[in-house]
Amino acid sequence: MPTEQLIGLDLGGTNIKARLVDAQGRVVAAQDMPTYVEQGTEQVISRMADAVRAVCDLGRVRVAEVAGVGVAAPGPLDMKRGVIEKSVNLPGWIDVPIVKQLTRTLRRPVTLLNDASAACFGEYWVGAGMCVDELAMFTLGTGVGGGLVSGGRLVFGGFAQAGELGHIIVTRDGRLCGCGQHGCVEAYASESHMVRRGRELGVFGDDDAENVPTLLAAAKSGSEPAQRIWADCCHAIATACVTLQHVLNPRLILLGGGVAAAGDDILLPVRTAYASLAWQMTSDAPNIELAALGSSAGAIGAAGWFLHRRGAV
Amino acid sequence: MPTEQLIGLDLGGTNIKARLVDAQGRVVAAQDMPTYVEQGTEQVISRMADAVRAVCDLGRVRVAEVAGVGVAAPGPLDMKRGVIEKSVNLPGWIDVPIVKQLTRTLRRPVTLLNDASAACFGEYWVGAGMCVDELAMFTLGTGVGGGLVSGGRLVFGGFAQAGELGHIIVTRDGRLCGCGQHGCVEAYASESHMVRRGRELGVFGDDDAENVPTLLAAAKSGSEPAQRIWADCCHAIATACVTLQHVLNPRLILLGGGVAAAGDDILLPVRTAYASLAWQMTSDAPNIELAALGSSAGAIGAAGWFLHRRGAV
Numbered sequence: 253m254p255t256e257q258l259i260g261l262d263l264g265g266t267n268i269k270a271r272l273v274d275a276q277g278r279v280v281a282a283q284d285m286p287t288y289v290e291q292g293t294e295q296v297i298s299r300m301a302d303a304v305r306a307v308c309d310l311g312r313v314r315v316a317e318v319a320g321v322g323v324a325a326p327g328p329l330d331m332k333r334g335v336i337e338k339s340v341n342l343p344g345w346i347d348v349p350i351v352k353q354l355t356r357t358l359r360r361p362v363t364l365l366n367d368a369s370a371a372c373f374g375e376y377w378v379g380a381g382m383c384v385d386e387l388a389m390f391t392l393g394t395g396v397g398g399g400l401v402s403g404g405r406l407v408f409g410g411f412a413q414a415g416e417l418g419h420i421i422v423t424r425d426g427r428l429c430g431c432g433q434h435g436c437v438e439a440y441a442s443e444s445h446m447v448r449r450g451r452e453l454g455v456f457g458d459d460d461a462e463n464v465p466t467l468l469a470a471a472k473s474g475s476e477p478a479q480r481i482w483a484d485c486c487h488a489i490a491t492a493c494v495t496l497q498h499v500l501n502p503r504l505i506l507l508g509g510g511v512a513a514a515g516d517d518i519l520l521p522v523r524t525a526y527a528s529l530a531w532q533m534t535s536d537a538p539n540i541e542l543a544a545l546g547s548s549a550g551a552i553g554a555a556g557w558f559l560h561r562r563g564a565v
Numbered sequence: 566m567p568t569e570q571l572i573g574l575d576l577g578g579t580n581i582k583a584r585l586v587d588a589q590g591r592v593v594a595a596q597d598m599p600t601y602v603e604q605g606t607e608q609v610i611s612r613m614a615d616a617v618r619a620v621c622d623l624g625r626v627r628v629a630e631v632a633g634v635g636v637a638a639p640g641p642l643d644m645k646r647g648v649i650e651k652s653v654n655l656p657g658w659i660d661v662p663i664v665k666q667l668t669r670t671l672r673r674p675v676t677l678l679n680d681a682s683a684a685c686f687g688e689y690w691v692g693a694g695m696c697v698d699e700l701a702m703f704t705l706g707t708g709v710g711g712g713l714v715s716g717g718r719l720v721f722g723g724f725a726q727a728g729e730l731g732h733i734i735v736t737r738d739g740r741l742c743g744c745g746q747h748g749c750v751e752a753y754a755s756e757s758h759m760v761r762r763g764r765e766l767g768v769f770g771d772d773d774a775e776n777v778p779t780l781l782a783a784a785k786s787g788s789e790p791a792q793r794i795w796a797d798c799c800h801a802i803a804t805a806c807v808t809l810q811h812v813l814n815p816r817l818i819l820l821g822g823g824v825a826a827a828g829d830d831i832l833l834p835v836r837t838a839y840a841s842l843a844w845q846m847t848s849d850a851p852n853i854e855l856a857a858l859g860s861s862a863g864a865i866g867a868a869g870w871f872l873h874r875r876g877a878v
Contacts, residue, residue: 386723400812400813402727403718403720405716407715407716407813409699409715409814409815410699410814410815410849411849412814413814413849414715414811414813414814415812416811416812416814417811418811419807419808419811419844420808421735421804421807421808421842422737423736423737424735424736424737424739424804429844431844432844433807433844434842435736487737491734491737494732494734494746495732495734495808496812497726498733499727499728499730499733499809499812500713500720500722500727500812500813501726501727501728504723529746529747536724536726
């Protein structure tokens with residue numbers, strides 16, 4: 253008997269990622285499509301349905317045969333109503349009943365989860381945080397998000413806004429974040445802020461792609477401003493790790509998202525900064541590691557969340 | 566039939582607080598005794614037992630008649646083994662099996678809980694956070710501790726060290742905290758740090774008691790350094806509240822402990838600083854309020870925890 257299969261969909265500002273996943277979290281087929289968010293919600297949701305059909309074709313399964321669809325989307329969400337309330341990354345999306353619309357189109361049951369929580373849940377389910385019941389994860393991308401598992405359960409908080417680890421304040425009167433606060437992790441460790449600062453400090457040449465790999469290459473070639481930007485990024489993440497240690501006391505903190513593709517170039521300086529910042533009173537410090545599922549984490553986690561909501565994970 | 570009664574014991578560096586409590590969390594009788602921590606663990610534990618007997622006498626109940634004893638003690642603890650591992654506030658206490666010793670002496674079942682978690686649990690059980698399933702509490706005293714309730718459960722974390730809200734980092738390269746970190750909440754908002762800074766800045770006169778009430782009175786009389794110390798205290802707490810909002814998203818944050826006896830003089834500036842620091846994207850901000858149980862919170866919470874462990878709360 254073939255194992256049950258399901259769909260994870262990760263709705264981002266740039267791409268829609270669809271993954272056909274089996275009940276053990278293995279990716280059977282993958283299909284990415286551009287979001288074209290400027291075309292409006294109807295078109296984007298229609299393309300999400302197309303992505304589901306395409307990934308089912310790739311995996312030689314009919315949509316009617318999959319157990320269901322887990323959607324990961326940028327928040328804030330109303331998970332109970334299945335609604336995207338509004339989103340910085342999806343301009344113009346206000347109170348979009350995405351679960352209802354996808355359910356109607358695909359005729360399969362649909363669940364909804366914040367994208368960063370989904371990535372964390374994916375790593376908890378089948379990734380680098382597998383079965384670690386006290387887990388925190390940073391998703392370091394255009395912005396900085398995060399997810400938390402405490403006592404073996406995703407943490408949502410009183411208004412379902414928990415796990416926004418990018419908005420932990422790491423210094424007083426620090427850089428202005430897009431959220432309106434000063435000194436957030438995101439203002440130092442997100443790709444958008446690092447690139448902006450790189451421009452301010454003249455890190456990029458005329459022909460350079462203005463992104464984190466260029467910045468990191470410049471730092472390695474001896475560019476002092478690039479080194480400062482990178483050091484501040486790692487210092488901000490490490491400071492937030494110290495705060496998390498004392499607030500939630502996780503056993504493991506994962507670094508995921510596009511910026512974490514830097515691998516040891518981010519992991520090792522974060523660990524070094526952490527060791528220089530943390531108190532010496534306890535040896536119960538969390539391990540800090542790289543996430544394992546890469547850019548599929550959100551879609552895999554969304555699929556896992558579908559199973560979890562049904563009571564199978 | 567009289568309602569069931571039990572004992573809450575709060576072991577502090579200065580005082581042992583014993584409370585005879587009924588199953589609804591009402592204090593029937595109260596007895597405080599000096600700890601005299603320098604006399605050693607045997608003597609202190611013996612005096613804890615004396616406090617239990619004394620508060621039972623006051624309440625006209627025999628020790629053998631109480632359901633059990635809940636102990637709150639400074640950590641780190643090993644709750645499972647019932648052991649105080651070590652404590653900054655109890656010098657020389659290393660791996661003290663307090664649950665075993667009190668059980669043997671009193672011949673009643675005994676539970677053990679971190680004192681700040683106990684205060685939070687007390688407020689959650691019958692205080693200002695009653696039934697608020699997403700709750701955070703600062704205990705602002707000689708040091709700064711804290712407790713967390715998430716999803717209706719106390720948060721312990723991977724190594725039972727969660728809820729140490731005093732060691733949230735609020736600024737980079739800030740004042741040195743007793744824990745070895747820089748820029749902790751505790752380095753700005755604990756009585757010991759405020760008093761030390763008050764001395765450094767010449768706030769206290771020769772005849773002044775060097776404590777927070779004196780400092781606050783000086784601030785109100787126009788002392789600029791005293792005002793700065795108080796403002797930094799409130800700013801540090803508010804910054805940590807913003808971080809908590811994004812990490813755990815509580816509905817309510819309580820300010821308790823001796824420093825919070827300042828009442829509106831601390832509550833209102835913390836709220837003002839919070840409003841100036843927090844992002845404007847969401848209206849789902851936590852309420853910030855004063856705790857309700859005063860210096861009995863730890864003992865009441867320890868008693869409530871005993872009932873909870875037995876399955877009655």
